[in-house]
Amino acid sequence: MSRLRFVRTGSGLVGLSLVLGVVLVALLGPFFAPHSPSAPVGIPLTGPADGQPLGTDVLGRDALSRVLWGGRSVIGLAGLATVLAYLAGGTIGLVAGYARDWKDGLLMRGVDVVISLPALLFILVLIAGAGTSTTALVIAVAAVQAPLIARVVRTATLEQSVRGFVEAAVARGEPTRAILFREILPNVLGPVMADAGLRLTYSIILVASVNFFSLGLQPPAADWALMISENRDGFSLNPWAIVAPAALIALLTIGLNLVGDAIARSLGRSVPAGAA
Amino acid sequence: MSSTADAAPPALRGRRRAHPIARFVARRVLAAVLTLLAVSVLVFLGTEVLPGDAAGAVLGRSAAPEQLEELRTEMGLDRPAAERYLDWLGGLVQGDLGNSAAGYAQGAELPIWDQIRPRVANSMWLALITALLVVPISLVLGVTAARRAGRPADHAISIGALAVISLPEFVIGSALILVFFTWLDWLPPVALIPPGESALSHPKALVLPVLALLGATLAASIRMVRAGMIDVLRSDYVEMARLNGVRERTVVWRRALRNALAPSVQIFAQNIQYLVGGIIVIEYLFTYPGVGKELIDAVAIRDVRAVQSIAMFIATITILLNLLADLIVLLLVPRLRTELR
Numbered sequence: 001m002s003r004l005r006f007v008r009t010g011s012g013l014v015g016l017s018l019v020l021g022v023v024l025v026a027l028l029g030p031f032f033a034p035h036s037p038s039a040p041v042g043i044p045l046t047g048p049a050d051g052q053p054l055g056t057d058v059l060g061r062d063a064l065s066r067v068l069w070g071g072r073s074v075i076g077l078a079g080l081a082t083v084l085a086y087l088a089g090g091t092i093g094l095v096a097g098y099a100r101d102w103k104d105g106l107l108m109r110g111v112d113v114v115i116s117l118p119a120l121l122f123i124l125v126l127i128a129g130a131g132t133s134t135t136a137l138v139i140a141v142a143a144v145q146a147p148l149i150a151r152v153v154r155t156a157t158l159e160q161s162v163r164g165f166v167e168a169a170v171a172r173g174e175p176t177r178a179i180l181f182r183e184i185l186p187n188v189l190g191p192v193m194a195d196a197g198l199r200l201t202y203s204i205i206l207v208a209s210v211n212f213f214s215l216g217l218q219p220p221a222a223d224w225a226l227m228i229s230e231n232r233d234g235f236s237l238n239p240w241a242i243v244a245p246a247a248l249i250a251l252l253t254i255g256l257n258l259v260g261d262a263i264a265r266s267l268g269r270s271v272p273a274g275a276a
Numbered sequence: 277m278s279s280t281a282d283a284a285p286p287a288l289r290g291r292r293r294a295h296p297i298a299r300f301v302a303r304r305v306l307a308a309v310l311t312l313l314a315v316s317v318l319v320f321l322g323t324e325v326l327p328g329d330a331a332g333a334v335l336g337r338s339a340a341p342e343q344l345e346e347l348r349t350e351m352g353l354d355r356p357a358a359e360r361y362l363d364w365l366g367g368l369v370q371g372d373l374g375n376s377a378a379g380y381a382q383g384a385e386l387p388i389w390d391q392i393r394p395r396v397a398n399s400m401w402l403a404l405i406t407a408l409l410v411v412p413i414s415l416v417l418g419v420t421a422a423r424r425a426g427r428p429a430d431h432a433i434s435i436g437a438l439a440v441i442s443l444p445e446f447v448i449g450s451a452l453i454l455v456f457f458t459w460l461d462w463l464p465p466v467a468l469i470p471p472g473e474s475a476l477s478h479p480k481a482l483v484l485p486v487l488a489l490l491g492a493t494l495a496a497s498i499r500m501v502r503a504g505m506i507d508v509l510r511s512d513y514v515e516m517a518r519l520n521g522v523r524e525r526t527v528v529w530r531r532a533l534r535n536a537l538a539p540s541v542q543i544f545a546q547n548i549q550y551l552v553g554g555i556i557v558i559e560y561l562f563t564y565p566g567v568g569k570e571l572i573d574a575v576a577i578r579d580v581r582a583v584q585s586i587a588m589f590i591a592t593i594t595i596l597l598n599l600l601a602d603l604i605v606l607l608l609v610p611r612l613r614t615e616l617r
Binding site: 110112113116117118120122126128129131204205212235236242243249250253256258261 | 575
């Protein structure tokens with residue numbers, strides 16, 4: 001049970017409940033939506049009324065139904081981007097940390113370059129080249145997250161690769177790939193996964209920001225960030241169409257960050273500054 | 277650093293080696309130039325190697341092949357990628373950002389620099405005013421939290437900072453619009469600044485963007501100041517000053533603060549990219565006429581050359597700010613200067 005020690009801290013428990021709550025809304029929401037997320041049900045941007053507890057959005061669609069439908073994309077796209085980032089960043093970090101030669105130097109200089117600039121800048125450049133699509137969005141977010149992961153994996157790999165069991169594997173004549181993935185990888189997973197909560201938070205922030213620019217998911221998709229962007233003209237007419245999706249994104253990222261913080265502290269490490 | 281200099285007799289060493297600060301600056305400037313070169317390659321590859329090109333984006337899918345060919349020649353897209361890259365880079369070095377595809381769409385040559393020039397000042401004011409406010413506020417709150425570490429005031433500040441730090445900038449901004457526009461009706465939700473006028477002459481339009489950016493950056497700086505201060509307050513020299521009967525206020529603000537700031541200014545310098553990223557989001561949210569808004573608009577219409585050049589412009593500013601912050605750290609903390617030797 002030591003893996004779940006973070007739950008014992010108050011903030012970790014609060015964070016976990018927030019995350020589970022929002023994930024439940026996102027996953028089960030569509031089954032409870034009273035209307036279709038794409039069909040108009042009334043006059044655009046009217047306030048809460050009978051049968052429409054959150055009023056209507058900019059095209060007269062039911063805001064509550066769109067909120068209930070709009071969480072899957074946020075969590076799904078960000079989750080996918082994070083997994084991709086771990087695969088790419090993990091491989092780069094393992095190779096660089098084990099090689100310790102020109103490959104290490106080259107890869108890490110590349111990592112430094114990407115890290116020194118705003119993540120959104122690279123994402124926007126990639127989307128300008130590839131066009132607006134969810135594929136481009138996921139790959140772009142993974143591409144700016146991978147360097148951060150690569151750096152952590154490389155440091156952990158450097159520590160492990162001088163250990164006896166690695167030298168023993170080298171002496172047995174095992175191929176490099178087997179040494180990397182069978183000997184070193186299991187031992188670097190701990191410190192690397194400790195950051196997973198923070199990485200996922202950052203992915204959500206980036207995915208949501210690009211959707212907010214309408215440069216990822218395209219209308220008429222129901223998506224929390226896209227809803228905020230679409231309904232901006234309704235700040236005075238029907239603020240609920242903005243409040244609800246904004247609050248759900250906020251609860252999700254705050255909850256994830258609390259969990260990440262609690263995990264990091266239960267492992268006796270301080271949270272990396274600027275992680276979010 | 278180099279072994280030959282170390283091997284030289286002491287009398288010669290002073291003359292051969294430049295001043296340590298000068299060497300540090302030279303090294304950092306060289307690193308910045310190399311980084312920018314690498315960024316230019318990434319930006320160019322990211323936008324040009326993928327299928328589809330700027331001429332197609334201008335004319336749309338229904339364009340006739342001859343028409344497309346003509347525009348491609350006019351925009352210089354018929355030449356090899358390496359040649360176009362060097363051409364673009366050569367222009368950038370001389371301050372020529374190229375012509376925007378939006379201009380070609382209207383049948384004219386519209387220099388990108390003319391397009392963003394009036395917006396540079398607007399973005400600069402937004403960043404500058406925010407930076408001027410972040411420093412004193414994060415110092416006061418960070419030091420307060422550190423002095424009361426583990427007590428209710430610290431918990432309130434720390435948990436507040438942790439919550440705000442996890443929010444996307446556009447959520448913070450939307451919350452501010454809800455409070456100050458929807459409920460109180462004090463401030464406009466859109467920063468209406470007519471072209472040709474300075475953001476400074478429209479203070480009301482600036483308030484919410486500045487507050488939103490402040491919310492996005494303040495939390496991180498408070499956490500850094502707090503962490504640095506807690507470390508220093510535990511150190512021997514602070515204990516010594518207290519034992520000598522120096523007043524606590526003097527100990528904290530005069531003796532401890534300067535050393536506590538070193539790590540936080542350093543981390544702040546390394547995190548300038550988050551501030552710049554925040555500006556892009558905030559400008560879009562408030563339709564604030566700045567460089568970040570211009571970049572997003574260029575991406576939306578797939579104006580590739582404009583995206584490349586504006587991205588390089590923002591990257592250059594970010595790296596220059598990083599460099600500047602590093603030098604400020606060096607001036608603030610004498611201890612680091614001796615470490616350079």
